[in-house]
Amino acid sequence: MLRLVRTSLCLYCHRTQVMPHMRPYSSFIQEENTVAVDTLYDLSVDISKVRKLKGWVLRQSPVYVSETATLLRDMGANGQVIARVLELYPEAILCTPEQMEVQKKLWMSVCASQKDLVGIIEKFPASFFTPSSDHDNQTANILYFQTLLLNKRIISKLMATAPQSFSRPVEQNQEMIQALQKTYLDLGGREDNVKVWLQKLLSQNPYVLLKLPEALRNNLMFLRESGFTSNDLLQLLSKLRGFVTELNPESMKVTLSYSQETLGCTEAELRQIVLQCPALLYYSVPILVDRFKGLLSTGVTMEQITATPTVLELTTHIVQHRIQKLRSYGYDIRTGSLEVLNGTKKDFEMSYGKLHLRRERPHFNPVAPLSTED
Known part of the structure; x- marks a missing residue:
């Protein structure tokens, strides 16, 4: 028993001699960039909020805090707006000044003024501070939507609320837009009204671009098989809710079945209720x-x-x-x-x-x- 105790003590002594030469676990974690933290603090940014939600950003180098603040200030943003943007999306400080200038030029091609752009950045900072690799796709998509004669306000709203649709190849957006236009016209929509209809649809549901044309076709096929006429479907499309791509036949079938049973109506009466x-x-x-x-x-x-x-x-x-x-x-x-x-x-x-x-x-x-x- 004495030999066992001595052996244990020896092992303990040996371990305590080795441990001082080992780096503590915390030292393996990259330390915060103190310059970045101090600069953010000077800009009245809530550092504790950044640490809690995006702490990894504070451990990056190089960062461009002052340059980001200068860019926003030159466009008319006040101190509160700058602090709010950096709290909401601290990743902004990882964009180089060159990337930010390129994005500013790109966005100003669809924004009426720098004041409008600041308003967009304040609400959707992630849409503005994007990787430089997205620039070519963004440019191509802007040019494409301009050929559709969509006004700048609609295009800038699309870029802000659904940035993924501008970061992907333009061909994918072209395919969905063409499917929407064809569907509208095939159901009896007027040629001279298709632009207005499309503009309103994209304004209310910008994420429709991220759906597949097959979803549109499948949902319309289900509704047609449920007794809705082309005129009925055109009315539903004109409600401008984008439901034709957000749903699927299975969910609609369940919901319609429940509604008919609860309302105690016929299928024909249910269709009229759905149109309302x-x-x-x-x-x-x-x-x-x-x-x-x-x-x-x-x-x-x-x-x-x-x-x-x-x-x-x-x-x-x-x-x-x-x-x-x-x-x-x-x-x-x-x-x-x-x-x-x-x-x-x-x-x-x-x-x-x-x-x-x-x-x-x-x-x-x-x-x-x-x-x-x-």
């Missing part, structure tokens, strides 16, 4: 279950929902909040139209305001007749 409310195509069953349940719990009937299916586009929270507000002015949603619930917050406030006037007007002039437009 395309949400029945792209909302999942759990979402629809929640929204039907939320409406019915307020006393609304299924017949009312069928008459105004667009109410299903509102979340349960919004619906219940609006119904509660309407009740405070004596509007009984159970006997009235659900149309008053629809629309944006601004639309609803206008409808709500009319009810307010109806209630208050007799207080000031009890004999004044109410206009039917109120």
Whole structure:
């Protein structure tokens, strides 16, 4: 036993003699670039936020913090904007001044002013500070979209929100654009309107370019087999939601089946409801279950929902909040139209305001007749 203890102690002594000559584990981790950290600190950047989310950037060298700040400042960005950009996308400091100047020149070909470009960088810094290897594809794609006579605002929005579509070969975008144009015209769309339709579609759903033409064809084929006519499909395309590429036949089949069963309608009636409310195509069953349940719990009937299916586009929270507000002015949603619930917050406030006037007007002039437009 004594020999075993001595052996263990010897091993321990030997280990303690060797360990001082070994580099501690932490020293294997690359240290932060103190110049970069200090410069970012001077620019009022929240270093703790950068460390937490993108700490690896602070360990890089070389970096171009001052040059990035100067570029943004020369374009009109103030200190707060510069700090916000570097906090949101610290990788920006890894771009060389030459790369940034090339990107600035490229973006100014589709931006109306440097102020507009600063606004884009503030919201989408990753779209501006891109690798130099993407430059040729970006240039080719800009030229292609300009040949489609799309205005600069649309092109710059596409570059900002869907930069991947500009970083890939132009041929891939050409294929999808041609598929969209052909589909629109084959369904009966007017030749002189295709540019406007395409511009609105790309503006609302820039990610449509990243989809495959096969997805478009498969979804339209499914809807046609479900009884939708060419005119119906053109109406759905003109809703400008880009649903034709975001979905797949399997999900639409499940959703339509649930909607028909819940609404208790025929297939023909369901198609008309879908034309009014395309949400029945792209909302999942759990979402629809929640929204039907939320409406019915307020006393609304299924017949009312069928008459105004667009109410299903509102979340349960919004619906219940609006119904509660309407009740405070004596509007009984159970006997009235659900149309008053629809629309944006601004639309609803206008409808709500009319009810307010109806209630208050007799207080000031009890004999004044109410206009039917109120």
